[in-house]
Amino acid sequence: MTTDGLLRTASVDELTARQQMLRARAARSGVDAVVISTGADMRYLLGRSQGSHERLTALVVPTKGSAFLIVPELERPGWEGSSAESMGLEMSTWPDGDSPYRLLAARLGPIAELAVDDVMPVRHAHEIRTAVDCRVEPAGELIGGMRVVKTDEEITALTAVAAAIDRVHRRVHEWLRPGRTERQVGADIAAAIVAEGHQRPDFVIVGSGPNGASPHLEQTDRVIGAGDPVVVDIGGPAPSGYFSDSTRTYCVGSPGDPEFATVHDIVRTAQQKAFETARAGVSAAAVDQAARTVIEQAGYGPYFITRTGHGIGLEVHEEPYIVRGDDRLLSPGMAFSIEPGIYLPGRFGVRIEDIVLIGADGSPVRLNHSPTRWELP
Structure with missing residues (x-):
């Protein structure tokens, strides 16, 4: 490391x-x-x-x-x-x-x-x-x-902390098992965030089953069951001061809800479409709309209740904000999350989040590279 x-x-x-x-x-x-x-x-x-x-x-x-x-x-x-x-x-x-x-x-x-x-x-x-x-x-x-335009040195810091949170996601299968509570899994993840090079965990969301439909519900004593989808949204600052933030949605075994795999695929597609749209000269609102259009056309528009993303740096949420109504044009050096989601009340939620940088040539670059599939190893 x-x-x-x-x-x-x-x-x-x-x-x-x-x-x-x-x-x-x-x-x-x-x-x-x-x-x-x-x-x-x-x-x-x-x-x-x-x-x-x-x-x-x-x-x-x-x-x-x-x-x-x-x-x-x-x-x-x-x-x-x-x-x-x-x-x-x-x-x-x-x-x-x-x-x-x-x-x-x-x-x-x-x-x-x-x-x-x-x-x-x-x-x-x-x-x-x-x-x-x-x-x-x-x-x-x-x-x-x-602050909204990162220097090469800041990009180096963001890249390093993104790699550190990727290492944590690649270890989630060690802790995410039926019979454990969200809080138990969250404690293991929090320890791993520090072990993999962060200064501290800033947030550890482990939302299983219906709890995953509440985007910012961190952890409860709910026991995770076989077939449960689980939203894992984690991040924190490195000693450099720069933050990580990455979300994956897993499933413990075969999905218990027959709609889960379809919803997961839609969110992956929406995230990819937003990523491809995020280029220099394109507005933040246009990136949000790219993800939203995919989800709306699939019939889940009312269940995409969050913005598509937010800037990241010395704060986990900072400019630019990837949201409707924000006409700021993206430019090289901007770093932000792309994290569309679908949240079905009483059933489950799906969110997939990567940090994306607008590169020197104006094209998007992913800083997170952990697998986005729902299957655990």
Whole structure:
């Protein structure tokens, strides 16, 4: 098992270039500064993030002047040896009882427009707007427009973690047996996700029989029976921070429901059609419609109750979203899932999911390669 792609993190030069790009994008948009709280956006721009509970930790990227970090005084030791120090980033600390928002306002001086990351808690955003006394808007388009197109290094990380989750799927037959509960199977899969190179499991869905018709029902104490279809949707981050996400639908022995094999074939066909449609210059909505058309023409349209896919990277769900109404055009470097499904209430569900990359030539490339057949070895 190779670990290079699983362990790789962005270099100081890469992080510096990302901050410079954000500064340029903000300037073109008329934004005076961007404030990024803890989370995936901070990790993208700073190489790490750190939970700060109710206290504000924020990376501040002014359009003019150097970026700096606001950190609670008690958490400053945790940043020693970090990429922030390697970049020479100034860290402004604040003790409990003082206001980090007033500190931010003093550091920025008078400005007209500020952008904050999309997942910043409302409390922080409100206090920042009050202290800085300027217009505050979401920074999603500024940062998301950068993150949505992956670099070669990011593609290497995504490819490695996709291979790791493939190895787990190839081992599912070791645990998926009649008489075991979904929770027992899920525990074995979770351990394997870590053993195969992930930092942790982020989600482990084991939906057997009628439970498979609920797309996000993770695990229950339901005992898996012979002939049960089982949806197994699993993933998590590698130490690199990049996520895997792959779904296969298996059957324990011969299908107990005579319609299962037909439905499985329809979903496989829909997934392949969406894959073939996913090319540079094609809209995300068109990829969704390609899968949906196959399922609708087969008479199962009302049972395809999810979108076709979502982007993936430092978050398991990020832009682009493969869904009706999203007219964003795909371009080289975008990575996303293609995961059509059919969910028959009270009976079973079928979902097949691969991560797909738009390659440099504009064509789609699968990052997942585990078998999609329902038969267990």
